[in-house]
Amino acid sequence: MDTSEEKTCFCVRVFGLSEDSLQGGIQVTQDEQHRELLLQVSQEERGVSLLLVEDNRTCVLKMTITSETDSCRVGAQSFLLSRGNTSSVLCFRTCSEFQAFQRLLSQWTEPRVEHCVFDQRTEGSSALQYFQQNMLQDYLRTATYQKAILLNEADFKDKIVLDVGCGTGILSFFAVQAGAKRVYAVEASAVAKHAEVLVKSNDLSDKIIVLAGKVEEVTLPEQVDVIISEPIGYMLLNERMLESYLHAKKWLRHKGMMFPTSSDIHLAPFTDEQLYMEHYVRSGFWQQTCFHGVNLSGLHSSAVDEFFKQPIVDTFDWQILMARSTKHTINFLEAKEEDLHRLEIPFVFKLSQTGLIHGLAFWFDVAFVGSRMTVWLSTAPNQPLTHWYQVRCLLQTPLFAKMGQTLSGKVQLIANKRQSYDIHINAVIDQSGFKSGNTLDLKNPFFRYA
DSSP states (O other): OOGGGSOOEEEEEEEEEEEOTTTOSEEEOTTOOSOEEEEEEEEOSSSEEEEEEOTTOOEEEEEEEOTTSOEEEETTTEEEEEETTEEEEEEESSHHHHHHHHHHHHHHHSOOOOOSHHHHHOOHHHHHHHSOHHHHTOHHHHHHHHHHHHTTGGGTTTOEEEEETOTTOHHHHHHHHTTOSEEEEEEOSTHHHHHHHHHHHTTOTTTEEEEESOTTTOOOSSOEEEEEEOOOBTTBTTTOTHHHHHHGGGGEEEEEEEESOEEEEEEEEEOOHHHHHHHHHTTGGGGOSOBTTBOOGGGHHHHHHHHHTSOEEEOOOGGGBOSOOEEEEEETTTOOGGGGSEEEEEEEEEOSSOEEEEEEEEEEEEEEEOSSOEEEEEOOTTSOOOTTOEEEEEEEEEEEEOTTOEEEEEEEEEEOTTSSEEEEEEEEETTTOOEEEEEEETTSOEEOOO
């Protein structure tokens, strides 16, 4: 639809919310008590501009929404956005007006022109966010990559190497340390220019060639012997960089090598009453029946649904697991890009304890299979912590089961255009027939770690 035909002014009622650190709980800010205002929406270079004005055209609030702004839908026709410790709820008059507002946000915050496969699954703004200092400072991650490369020095000595999504180029440097003849370091974001600075300052311009662009689009002057990359996100698949890693195989010589070589996604049922209640209590605000004379409880179920769509990124004691994990293996040397568009992981767990099953926990291991040694990088809960943590997905309704009974079902991971996956879980206790499940958005996790 042409945006010029879309409505850009709406009547909304505004609730300003903030945390009261002294009394606790949620408070209404004194200057934004619920009232009807005119919302004017316009497109800016950085995102979408929201302007709230009163009848006398006095500006009450102005802010810009980008893909990084904390915001979400609440119920059928309300929108929540946060600035620092303060949040505002915009309640639209009708569902159709709210849907028109959402269309504007979608059209103006997401690129509409798609030039290649990378563009179809990757938000341009997030490419810069991907390469951050905390990744380099993850000692286990960085040291394991270096160990895998240097302990398999024979696989790199005098070889041509391709580094996919090189970021600042740390893996390219490791390849040179192992004796690589030449490394093509491909980086799609503006970080490429910083990688170039590091290459020059380390006097390695004759060894490392930085190519600014997407691996789907760049042209290499020759085939390569080894592909290296760190294309991993939460639950292995988030960010969808693995597809670019697989796409790069078009430059790999016959019987070439890939570091990492394969990965196992692990999942297991867990019990955690505290986590479940914490997640449920987050929606408690919407249970109020007299919020400045307004009954908010009609939105409570919608708020619960929104919170339960969030996978939880944190770590936990492995003893809360109620069964041995099952795994789904991806061999990067054999897998195709389209294999990652939809994954289905069936499971049958024999429960090792009696109790409530609150959800499924996920983690992953990656293997670097060299000619001399195989090196593993694990994000399991009983291993040293990495910046990937673990991911837990709650069931909407906990399932009671006894030791020795079986929990069966499947997890579907369906790729979307938001650089991530939709997670669909269906589970049943075979002996009792009790069922539960959930649908979650891996793009919008809840970060619970301290």
